[in-house]
Amino acid sequence: MTDGLFARERSEPAPGVVHVPGWLSFARQRELVAACREFGRGPVSYEHTVLPGGGVMSVRSLCLGRRWVPYRYLGPEENLLELPEWLVGLGRAAVAEAYGADETYGADETYGGFAPDTALVNFYADGAKMGMHQDKEERSPAPVVSLSMGDTCVFRLGNTESRGRPWTDVELVSGDLLVFGGPSRLAYHGVPKVYAGSAEPGLGLAGRLNITLRETGL
Ligand SMILES: O=C(O)CCC(=O)C(=O)O
Ligand SMILES: [Fe+2]
Numbered sequence: 001m002t003d004g005l006f007a008r009e010r011s012e013p014a015p016g017v018v019h020v021p022g023w024l025s026f027a028r029q030r031e032l033v034a035a036c037r038e039f040g041r042g043p044v045s046y047e048h049t050v051l052p053g054g055g056v057m058s059v060r061s062l063c064l065g066r067r068w069v070p071y072r073y074l075g076p077e078e079n080l081l082e083l084p085e086w087l088v089g090l091g092r093a094a095v096a097e098a099y100g101a102d103e104t105y106g107a108d109e110t111y112g113g114f115a116p117d118t119a120l121v122n123f124y125a126d127g128a129k130m131g132m133h134q135d136k137e138e139r140s141p142a143p144v145v146s147l148s149m150g151d152t153c154v155f156r157l158g159n160t161e162s163r164g165r166p167w168t169d170v171e172l173v174s175g176d177l178l179v180f181g182g183p184s185r186l187a188y189h190g191v192p193k194v195y196a197g198s199a200e201p202g203l204g205l206a207g208r209l210n211i212t213l214r215e216t217g218l
């Protein structure tokens with residue numbers, strides 16, 4: 001895919017982390033944006049998560065399938081919205097795209113049979129960001145699949161030991177796929193910056209949407 005003067009190339013910024021720029025077609029991005037709008041139309045809507053210490057996340061989010069609350073998943077009987085089969089299929093295709101040709105991560109049947117049972121949909125309005133954290137409430141070793149729509153952001157990919165350096169900053173643009181698993185499954189990561197107004201106007205989205213598909217193993 002071409003972005004400005006130079007094509008943004010597929011890369012593996014850390015072992016088990018695969019970034020595929022422009023994986024989603026523009027039409028697909030538009031469909032996903034429409035679907036995310038539909039998910040939040042009610043009775044469930046995008047909410048700021050309140051953390052146990054009293055902090056309020058600037059991002060607004062909702063869960064499809066299993067519900068994450070800080071810092072655990074509720075039982076399946078507490079699901080409010082269904083995780084649609086088409087989104088599960090997209091997640092499988094994403095893992096195949098990222099690891100398919102790679103023996104190290106692709107050969108493991110855990111990933112080949114990727115069976116996400118939850119999706120966290122995050123909406124970043126102007127000024128929203130996400131601090132460094134690990135996605136560690138899942139018991140399954142399966143990777144996390146991340147799809148981005150709307151404004152470009154800086155995704156900070158840290159290390160598995162601490163919130164601090166070393167880290168690598170990856171720019172996630174609308175349509176990009178990021179899969180993180182393998183040795184980096186528990187790497188700290190966050191979104192320190194979203195470039196407001198950077199989305200393609202034709203997408204019809206002011207802000208940034210990110211969907212992460214996960215297999216809870218719970
Ligand atoms: O918005 C992103 O790209 C990352 C979201 C994330 O890390 C999460 O929901 O746990
Ligand atoms: Fe995360």
